[in-house]
Amino acid sequence: MFPRISPIILIILLFAAYGFLSWFFNNPLNALVVIGLSALVIFAVRNYLQTGKFLPGASKPRAAKPKPAPRPPHKKSAQQARKNHPFRVIDGNKGKAKENDGDHDPHNHISQ
Helix, strand or coil: CCCCCCHHHHHHHHHHHHHHHHHHHHCHHHHHHHHHHHHHHHHHHHHHHHHCCCCCCCCCCCCCCCCCCCCCCCCCCCCCCCCCCCCCCCCCCCCCCCCCCCCCCCCCCCCC
């Protein structure tokens, strides 16, 4: 039926639906009152978590904030020239095997 929902969870949901429907048919007025109050509590808590107020129309008196003094316009500084890349390759012999070729030029590398 639902491949991602466990069969045990589906059985529990089925029993919950059966219990709710039997309660609703036996006492519909009480069920509607409980559903309405539950919806009201969920609405109030959700609104409080989003805005900090329980009801949308309720507002707290707020003190007037002093207006900050206007600032002069910000001047852009001239762009500076780029610096050399800090990770440039430095030629050296550390970690390299020694070669016995006499014609080897140490300054003839491609990685410059």
